[in-house]
Amino acid sequence: MRQSFNKYWIVCFLILLGVNQEVIAQLGQDTILYKETTLSRPLNVHKGQLRIIGGYSMKTNTRYYDDSGNTEELSELGISSIEHNFLFGLNYGIIEYLQFTAGIIWNRHGQRGQNLFLVSGVDPSLDVSTFDEYNGSEDLYLGLDFRLPLKTRKLDWLFSVGLTLPTAENGDSQPEHSYGDIDEYSNSTKVVYHYVHNYGYGTNTVIPAMSLKYRISKFGITGYLSYRHPLGESAADAWSYQLDDNNEFIYENAEYSYQKSWTFNYSIIAEYQALSMLNGFINYHSGKSYGGWTTETGKKIADPEVVLNELLLGIELVVTPKFWIRQSIGFPLGGTNSFAPFSLNTGLSYNFFPFSK
Amino acid sequence: MKKVLIIVLLIPVWLNSKAQTDEQLLPAQLKQQTVITEPVTVRKGYTRLGFAAYYSVIDRWFDEDGKREYFPENTWASLWNFLLLAQYGITDRLQLGIDIPFRSSSLYQSIILDAPGADYYEELFWKVKGSGLGDISIGAKYQIITETPSRPSLVFTTYVTLPTGQKNPTDIEDERNYKLPAGSGETTLDVDLLLRKINFPYSYTFNIGYLHSFGGSRLLDPMDTEETEYQSGGNLDIGASYNFNLNEWIVLQNELMYFRSAPDKIAGAIPEDEFSSWSVQYLPKINFQLKRLRIVQAVGILLVGRNTGADPTYFIVAQYML
Numbered sequence: 001m002r003q004s005f006n007k008y009w010i011v012c013f014l015i016l017l018g019v020n021q022e023v024i025a026q027l028g029q030d031t032i033l034y035k036e037t038t039l040s041r042p043l044n045v046h047k048g049q050l051r052i053i054g055g056y057s058m059k060t061n062t063r064y065y066d067d068s069g070n071t072e073e074l075s076e077l078g079i080s081s082i083e084h085n086f087l088f089g090l091n092y093g094i095i096e097y098l099q100f101t102a103g104i105i106w107n108r109h110g111q112r113g114q115n116l117f118l119v120s121g122v123d124p125s126l127d128v129s130t131f132d133e134y135n136g137s138e139d140l141y142l143g144l145d146f147r148l149p150l151k152t153r154k155l156d157w158l159f160s161v162g163l164t165l166p167t168a169e170n171g172d173s174q175p176e177h178s179y180g181d182i183d184e185y186s187n188s189t190k191v192v193y194h195y196v197h198n199y200g201y202g203t204n205t206v207i208p209a210m211s212l213k214y215r216i217s218k219f220g221i222t223g224y225l226s227y228r229h230p231l232g233e234s235a236a237d238a239w240s241y242q243l244d245d246n247n248e249f250i251y252e253n254a255e256y257s258y259q260k261s262w263t264f265n266y267s268i269i270a271e272y273q274a275l276s277m278l279n280g281f282i283n284y285h286s287g288k289s290y291g292g293w294t295t296e297t298g299k300k301i302a303d304p305e306v307v308l309n310e311l312l313l314g315i316e317l318v319v320t321p322k323f324w325i326r327q328s329i330g331f332p333l334g335g336t337n338s339f340a341p342f343s344l345n346t347g348l349s350y351n352f353f354p355f356s357k
Numbered sequence: 358m359k360k361v362l363i364i365v366l367l368i369p370v371w372l373n374s375k376a377q378t379d380e381q382l383l384p385a386q387l388k389q390q391t392v393i394t395e396p397v398t399v400r401k402g403y404t405r406l407g408f409a410a411y412y413s414v415i416d417r418w419f420d421e422d423g424k425r426e427y428f429p430e431n432t433w434a435s436l437w438n439f440l441l442l443a444q445y446g447i448t449d450r451l452q453l454g455i456d457i458p459f460r461s462s463s464l465y466q467s468i469i470l471d472a473p474g475a476d477y478y479e480e481l482f483w484k485v486k487g488s489g490l491g492d493i494s495i496g497a498k499y500q501i502i503t504e505t506p507s508r509p510s511l512v513f514t515t516y517v518t519l520p521t522g523q524k525n526p527t528d529i530e531d532e533r534n535y536k537l538p539a540g541s542g543e544t545t546l547d548v549d550l551l552l553r554k555i556n557f558p559y560s561y562t563f564n565i566g567y568l569h570s571f572g573g574s575r576l577l578d579p580m581d582t583e584e585t586e587y588q589s590g591g592n593l594d595i596g597a598s599y600n601f602n603l604n605e606w607i608v609l610q611n612e613l614m615y616f617r618s619a620p621d622k623i624a625g626a627i628p629e630d631e632f633s634s635w636s637v638q639y640l641p642k643i644n645f646q647l648k649r650l651r652i653v654q655a656v657g658i659l660l661v662g663r664n665t666g667a668d669p670t671y672f673i674v675a676q677y678m679l
Contacts, residue, residue, distance in 0.1 A: 058671075060414070062433075074433075076465055076467070077431065077467045077482075078430075078431040078432050078433045078465040078466040078467045079433065079467075080433040081416070082414055110416065110427040112427075112429070112430070112431040114431050114467055114468070114469055114480075115430055115466075115467070115468045115469065116468070116469045116471060117468055117469065117470050118471050118472075119470070119471070119472035119475070119477075120472075121472075121474040129429040129430055129431065131427060131429050133427065192429045194429070317607075317645075319603045319604050319607050320603065320604050323603065325643070344671070
């Protein structure tokens with residue numbers, strides 16, 4: 001009897017050991033993520049943690065802030081536009097307080113100008129459209145983020161230094177103008193001036209940044225500051241064009257130099273952890289660009305100063321401890337020489353420990 | 358030792374038999390099922406109310422060669438479509454429904470007329486807006502075959518849309534100033550067959566549908582003095598979806614849709630500039646099931662097409678099960 005009892009417990013112990021081992025194997029380092037909320041998680045990822053981020057933003061530009069900050073209604077002129085931004089990024093925790101960050105943004109935006117119907121007295125008349133296409137990726141961003149090893153969990157302080165590499169095309173590509181056939185109904189010829197612009201800086205830029213977050217109970221407030229500085233001048237092609245005898249546009253290019261503006265951004269984000277899986281936030285964001293110049297016209301001309309102030313309201317849902325969805329709506333508050341976009345933003349984050357044992 | 362082995366061997370049998378036991382849900386829990394687990398039609402005596410909002414703009418299109426192009430003209434058009442939805446379960450297999458739309462659309466255009474020789478310069482503006490009750494749809498959905506663990510459900514849906522909305526432009530001052538209509542002026546019949554299979558936490562669907570328009574008459578141009586007879590082309594749609602639970606209360610639906618539209622007829626004939634169109638659309642939807650409240654967010658992304666718009670459509674739906 002005693003011998004049977006011992007064997008019974010040995011078998012049960014072995015079964016439970018197997019179950020226990022499976023549970024431990026399933027939890028691993030991921031348990032860190034199970035314990036964290038949006039509010040409580042640190043500003044950087046943990047050691048060994050990989051965060052993959054995907055984002056999409058759609059901006060509707062129905063208004064424009066002019067040089068004096070006055071609002072122009074683009075929709076009434078029929079020249080409102082839609083801008084699509086796609087983000088891909090990742091963070092990896094090298095040590096508990098240091099993460100590596102990489103990111104790239106791809107954009108698409110088509111901006112129409114006001115149509116011109118030109119009657120010159122010589123048939124046919126000209127129906128002229130102007131269209132500016134912005135399409136392609138921005139420069140690749142690489143950076144390191146260091147969080148101060150503070151003992152308190154109320155305060156997080158993160159310093160970043162990043163670099164963008166000139167991976168994207170810069171300046172303008174060759175235009176795609178067209179001269180159409182005669183429209184018999186209006187006795188006019190359609191001419192489309194189609195300009196193609198790129199997002200690259202054409203040079204390296206350095207981006208120092210800082211984030212400071214303070215938590216009180218279910219509330220948190222975060223301040224963010226960044227500055228982007230181009231490391232030198234860039235060169236691009238200026239395009240001139242004319243019609244040949246076959247009504248085909250022919251183009252010539254000439255190199256010119258320019259320097260992109262310095263960019264200064266700051267945000268103040270207030271958040272509330274309503275439920276363990278639901279966080280609501282309000283974000284005041286301001287961006288300013290200045291100091292750029294170009295010699296495209298043959299003279300060195302300063303770029304206009306661009307300012308945009310926005311308010312974003314949003315939520316973050318922790319769908320699973322590894323997978324989060326972040327959504328926000330952005331409203332323009334003011335600015336100069338900038339579109340005033342209404343934006344819908346969605347971000348997805350997936351987190352795991354790829355090399356955990 | 359034999360007893361020990363018998364006990365150990367019986368443990369999996371007991372666990373398996375326990376896992377196979379059907380979970381009995383309370384009525385309140387039945388009303389909180391996700392789009393994955395709920396029956397295809399509303400249960401007998403249950404009512405589902407909803408509100409939906411759709412937003413789309415005209416920015417790009419697929420040309421006749423299937424190339425995605427921007428509209429070069431400076432026209433800006435946007436459409437908000439709001440829907441009040443109600444569904445009621447007559448039996449566990451038959452559901453009745455009504456969709457009441459409210460439509461708000463706008464169209465802006467401007468052009469500079471310049472004739473330097475005649476010393477003439479003018480800016481012309483089109484500011485055309487319109488809103489109001491759209492065309493109401495009523496219909497039914499019937500489960501021809503109910504779902505079991507070994508077979509999918511087969512559902513037949515039919516909706517009739519009545520021309521309840523204003524079909525002609527109103528408040529016409531001139532060709533650039535008038536109110537857009539919110540209705541189409543046509544009666545349509547929409548029929549659809551759907552197959553659905555649940556393999557929790559996943560579900561799969563396949564559907565095929567056709568919409569036939571019976572035609573009508575309306576002012577095709579605001580400056581027309583008489584209505585013209587017309588008939589919209591028939592629409593065929595074929596779709597399939599793969600859906601899964603991200604957690605207990607969030608579902609991601611992935612739908613792929615093929616849509617084909619025949620050309621419209623005006624005064625009994627197809628105009629020279631009317632062509633058939635087709636598109637393939639990817640429609641990811643995210644469903645949040647908050648007890649009886651369901652919120653659905655989706656974006657329709659047009660992948661390929663011909664002679665049709667290429668802009669995404671956004672919609673959000675809120676549904677509540679009474």
